[in-house]
Amino acid sequence: MNRQRGVILYGPPASGKDTVTRALSELDPAFGLFSRVKVGPGRSAGYRMGTPEQLQELRESGAVIYENARYDSTYVIDRLGMDAAFEAGVPVAHLGQVDGVRALLNRYPADWLTVLLWCPREATAGRSAGRGDADTPARLAAWDATQEDLDANPDFRFDLVIRTDTLPPNQAADRIRRALAQQDQRLLLVDFDDTLIDRLAAVTAWVAAYRADHGLGAAAEHRMLEAMSVRADLATFAQLRTELGLIESAYELWTRYSAELAAAVRPFPGALEALDTVRTAGWPVVIVTNGGAEVQRSKMRATGVAERVDAVCISEEVGARKPDRLIFETAAASVGRSLAQGGWMVGDNAELDVIGGREAGLRTVWISHGRPWPGGAEPDYIARDVLHALDYVRGGAR
Numbered sequence: 001m002n003r004q005r006g007v008i009l010y011g012p013p014a015s016g017k018d019t020v021t022r023a024l025s026e027l028d029p030a031f032g033l034f035s036r037v038k039v040g041p042g043r044s045a046g047y048r049m050g051t052p053e054q055l056q057e058l059r060e061s062g063a064v065i066y067e068n069a070r071y072d073s074t075y076v077i078d079r080l081g082m083d084a085a086f087e088a089g090v091p092v093a094h095l096g097q098v099d100g101v102r103a104l105l106n107r108y109p110a111d112w113l114t115v116l117l118w119c120p121r122e123a124t125a126g127r128s129a130g131r132g133d134a135d136t137p138a139r140l141a142a143w144d145a146t147q148e149d150l151d152a153n154p155d156f157r158f159d160l161v162i163r164t165d166t167l168p169p170n171q172a173a174d175r176i177r178r179a180l181a182q183q184d185q186r187l188l189l190v191d192f193d194d195t196l197i198d199r200l201a202a203v204t205a206w207v208a209a210y211r212a213d214h215g216l217g218a219a220a221e222h223r224m225l226e227a228m229s230v231r232a233d234l235a236t237f238a239q240l241r242t243e244l245g246l247i248e249s250a251y252e253l254w255t256r257y258s259a260e261l262a263a264a265v266r267p268f269p270g271a272l273e274a275l276d277t278v279r280t281a282g283w284p285v286v287i288v289t290n291g292g293a294e295v296q297r298s299k300m301r302a303t304g305v306a307e308r309v310d311a312v313c314i315s316e317e318v319g320a321r322k323p324d325r326l327i328f329e330t331a332a333a334s335v336g337r338s339l340a341q342g343g344w345m346v347g348d349n350a351e352l353d354v355i356g357g358r359e360a361g362l363r364t365v366w367i368s369h370g371r372p373w374p375g376g377a378e379p380d381y382i383a384r385d386v387l388h389a390l391d392y393v394r395g396g397a398r
């Protein structure tokens, strides 16, 4: 996977977008300002000036990735201009609206690094006056609009936040360059059962219903749950049948359970959206799960997880179970990556997901569901649920 890389600088007026872009070009001449098309009066430096007719043409040909109006002018990010900018190097696009950032991420796929350049309102006022702007009040109004824009998009997370009133431009540029280089390490391998979906709740409900149907005692229910808590395959049911004297054959029990569980299981609240967020940020996502292919795939389809990931690695198909390194290797290879490039493994099982992931050379997050860490070398991070885990992974790789 050799995708094009670009930088999106978002921030209020006079937050240092031009200065930081110049510092980036000095650090590495491959970085260059993406010049938006501007139609309207005023400053022309840094823009490709266009006419209203040209603007209309861009719109009609579907070449507009994003456009916005400000200070009586229209600013456009166009597809051809962006193609040329990537051809020339690493484009640095300036944006003042989260909608614009989202449009670029969604409509022009590339390895974008999103950077929030922030400075307090007083800093914008001071800088704007200092550089002799005639329209300082308009710039302050735009600062207020930027704050409102951020407030209106609380769920949007930038890859990097830089305070330009405290960090000098050359250091800001260096942080951006390093963050961009680290993006090559973006790879999320994630466990399925009890990480993305609440398997335990579904198993518990299934066992309770089975017990009620068959008039079993509490001890039998407890034993079934214990045996099925991590894994429930044909061998599990053969064992339980012998131990508890269940009437159905192991095969009958297992097929009934598989079908009913797939229908009953649910993703944890917000898990699907969290996967979308990670993928939108340019991470390939692969499920790594121990289990049978048929039952796992039917659960993935039923819960909507299947269409939210780039690939799926199931132990039965791979011929290796976690914590075997081979299954992690296969998962990385399924999206064109190798374990040597680094990446993350996220899961709820300390031995299979955390120890296995670490021995495969990955950084790890353990999902505790409130349990204490069982001991031994700790993961890079302990999260109470998948939302916190994925949030950390996105931020932690910076």
Ligand SMILES: [Mg+2]
Pocket: 191, 192, 193, 194, 195, 347, 348, 349
């Ligand atoms: Mg699990």
